[in-house]
Amino acid sequence: MHSFYVFTIFILGMKVSVLQGQRCPRQETELPRGVDIYESVRYGHYVELECCSRKGGAVKWMKWDKNTNQWQNYSPERDDVFLLESNQILAIQSATFEDTGSYKCKEQNSSASVDLKKFNLHVVACDKLARGPFPVSPLPCAETIAAEKETITLPCTGYFGCGDDGDIRIVMWYVSEDTDDNWKEISEVDDRYTTTKFEEDSGTVVGLNLTIKSVSAVDFRRKFMCLLASPQMIKSQSSTVVTLRNKNRIGEDPMLKSGFDSGEVLIVLAVVSVCLLILTGVLAGLFIQRQMMKSRKSCERKGNHQQWETMIYKSTGDSVQMLP
Known part of the structure; x- marks a missing residue:
């Protein structure tokens, strides 16, 4: 101070x-x-x-x-x-x-x-030229960490600027229970979800806090959306989607989290290893064959001296020419 x-x-x-x-x-x-x-x-x-x-x-x-x-x-x-x-x-x-x-x-x-x-x-009270809504702090995190059975609060705040007394300023929370984004109002889904509205600066800032009591496993499969809207303005809508992540499962293997058990993971790893081994063998064979086509060595015995002479052969097109 x-x-x-x-x-x-x-x-x-x-x-x-x-x-x-x-x-x-x-x-x-x-x-x-x-x-x-x-x-x-x-x-x-x-x-x-x-x-x-x-x-x-x-x-x-x-x-x-x-x-x-x-x-x-x-x-x-x-x-x-x-x-x-x-x-x-x-x-x-x-x-x-x-x-x-x-x-x-x-x-x-x-x-x-x-x-x-x-x-x-x-x-x-505010600048007449500033008409929202614009998201302002405090705002929710796109991925919020939570533990089961605890109570959490997700803030949603918007700056709407100055307006007439009859202006409508909307701050809402919605929830989706499936992957098709079928959004429903919070009050229609779960009794554990409650909201608290607040205003600041003569209504230029409006917020709605979502409180989730006793977080359960079903909450980690749902998506929550904070919506700011004002019918008085064109394109005057802003939304933020929030998901919950279980604090006790942070750091788990992502394949295990997605539904694979340990046996399935080992099978997948074994198949991948075999495929890589076969591919390595094929590539090695092709490499050796190519090198042999470029140059090779042969030995032959000459006369009564029993000597070995190394002869170099070079590939020239379809014929083979012996070099002295």
Whole structure:
């Protein structure tokens, strides 16, 4: 926790040091009067309102009070709101919905005060351009390790973005009991399967957790699918298929896992060995025959000297020629 505070202070200090540069250059020309600036920021994000007076004079900030319908002097009362560059910049580190409203900055001089800029700040829950659904963390693993008789939870979470109040946001779990992918709703298959729904960030994130109580052997033969869908969007569907793997059978021989007993495995290995031996013999015979066709040696006895002379024969087409 201490390191988190140090990191936060470091980031804020770095941001302030940047703002102390040339963010508000001294302007000799007069700024337009009655300028309205519209700013939009996502909830919890950083935003700045830059006033920047003409000659770097003293600046005062005001906010419109809806209760009194009057402008009220504004001074930060939260630790995440700052006035920087001699009050030239109003910086909000983490925007809240209470920050929504109208702001204006005034330049103070010896004779009077002058309105410089007016801001209309709107804090939104999310980005209107981001429409899902998109899978987000936490997500299930495609292959989840589990042990029999234990209880496990598979998460399924989607980001749907901003939408109208009537938008439909679907998060569902389905299960298939065969290889043909005949998907059924969880509630129709097994009483041990239960789901829990949750929402975050005003409904922009919707999730559905699947809990499997007392995992049994049948669960390892089934497939589970997490489905995210939104009828408001074209191609707005995302799915993730999950299978369970028995923790106690990890590392078993894959042939044994697929249904072969030890006797069948030995027979298969013996047949393969015999085939390899025959193939090796055939290849060796062909190799020897080819070498003999290229060159061979013969010995013959000459005269009364009983000497042996080696004669080399070379194959030339269909005839054989003896070399001296």
